[in-house]
Amino acid sequence: MNEEVVSQTIRGLYEGILDETAWQSGLVRLRDASDSMNASLVEFTPINQRFRVNEIYDQNQELVDAYNGHYQAEDPARTYMRHMDQGDWYIDSRELGQANMMRLPFYREFMYGFRLSSVMACLVERKRSQEIYFFLQKPLGHPPYQADDAHRIGWAIPHLRQALRLRQRAHEARALVELSEQVLERLSFGLIAVAADGKVLLHNACGERWVRRLLAGHGVSSGLVSHDGWWMKRSLQEMLASACDPCETVPAQATHACDNSGNSADVIVLPLPPAHHLAEPWQRPAALVVIHEAGAAAPLLSDMLCDLYGLSPAETRLATLLTAGIGLPEASARLAIGHETARTQLKMIFNKTETGSQARLAHLLTQLGACVGPG
Template sequence: MTDSDIHDTIRGLYEGIVDPQAWQRSLQNLRRASGSTQMGMVVLDKRSDRMSVIELANPVEGLAQAYQQTFQALDPGRSFTPRMPLGGWYIDARELGVGTLSRHPFYGDFLHRYGMGSVMACLVDRQPYYEVFFSLQRPLDGPLFAPEDARALDWAIPHIRQAMALRERTSALTALQRLSMQLLDQLAFGVIVFTADARVLLHNGEGEAWVRRLVPNPAAPRMGTGTGTGDEWTLSRPFAAMVRAACDASAPVPAQAAMAQSRQGARAQVVVLPLPPSHALGQAWQQPAALVAIHDARGSSPLLPQVLRDLYGLTPAEMRLATLLTTGIGLPEASEQLQIGRETSRTQLKSVFIKTGTNSQAQLSHLLTQLSATLKAPVAEPNGAS
């Protein structure tokens, strides 16, 4: 390989941390430079003692599948893996001898059938439960692998190992980010993070519609929410000023709140809290941000009755009354909606107070609101399944 080819391969390995095509391009460069037909990353799961091929460059049709399903048990190289150091090479002609290659069933019954004649592999990662090998296969009509072939690729091994470690860390961070967003989306109220100039850094599903409501785009057409309430909301105080006050690096306002109201009379509470420059999203900007939480006056979660039964042993009648009271109506109105007598509703409410440890409708409403905050209703799939 020329210096230019080497530099391009190294660059592709590190770009491959986030770009699979760049990673594959570098593997192809190494495959061609080594005179191999196929190259792959092979993982040994120490718990199951099974090998699996996770990536291939120029795959030979059927070879990897046949190896994983049938012929890995015949692989003579597996007996050498426990003694291999990190960065060490297994070279079949050196370890087994040329005569063994011609007689061993792993070659006669497997590799030769796929046109392969020689194998070389480097141990690039060793963990308590698995090991990863950088494996190359040469064609049957080509020369057998020799130590000088391994030495010609030694320069690439540290870069492969480092890029693999960085890819694994990046993958773990991506998985954590997805989990974090899933947790935020589970909240039954809107969450948005704004910069001082009202740019959105993140929001959960409930907060998505509120981005347009709190920072409307004058050029965008007015759109309804799909529930008939519309998206035209007014706040009791300027939202941009609240965000700037929360993002004041010298003296951020600890907490601010405003009442939001739609043209149809729907209401919501908007709370703005400061996030310091050390927040997780601050690295790229090194500036404060504002956390905005929006609580609207929707009904209780359909999952709340199940939680009330599990936590407090409420009966179905008590659960219906308790959840209805969270909407803000009084006991007489709840009695009428449930079509029960006033005395019956008072008896049920007294039982709910005793079971939940509350003493008033205000305390009960506060408790149920807290429980509902993380009980977002499951989203139905298009086919009707949840």
């Protein structure tokens, strides 16, 4: 491959992280550089010992269905791939021998049936849950792959591996954003993530109007009128500062807001230190501002713990009991779980809520419970 084709191939793989057309063009150049008919990515799942074609350029659906449904189990590459290291190549003519290839059902029925003659594959990525292989297939009538064929495009494998990783992260990020938006919009109360300097990081639809009410300018001070004529019993600035204080973070704070028309709402401020998954992208202390308006359907405490902190039902039950002043041994007995299980759950609760002690956890749940009602 000349320098221009190499450059175009690498650019296509990295641009393909976000652009499907560019990704396909990168695979096509690798296919053409190896005189192949097909270029594909094949996933192997160790738990069920199955190969599955995930991507193939110029996809022949009949070929993909035949391989995924039946012939993956007869692929002789299985025997060799389990011993490969990342970056190693499987070359059928080298591992099997041409005479043996012609006698195998995989070649007689599948390969020759789709006018293919030879296979080589590289282990691109190996994880505990999956292995990703880059497969190339020669057209019928062409000589089988040799070691020189693998050597000729071996330079591309590190780029393919890195692009695959970034592509997967981009896909996961898009899925997480979509899921997060769905979860946030499902909440019946206002939710705003705020940095220590008052900058709004995100909010849901219910919280949008409260961004203007509570955070216009530098926030609402105690007793002062906000943008929409609302006032609060405590200074939001002070509550945010306490929630974002890295030295002495207050687990939870609550106050009451109202306007001259008799409307009212409870406002809760919860700390989100840098380790929290919602604060992590900004890598600095932040806070969640939760607003429950009077007259709106009150969220259950258990639902809030799940939505805001990701506590499981079992962890929520344990946290609620501990907040009532019950010790861990009695709580584990009431819940009919082992003491070690309870200790493990409590550690997860501390990690997810960033409290670190039962006293701080109790303070958090007491403040939440005072505004939203028991779960």
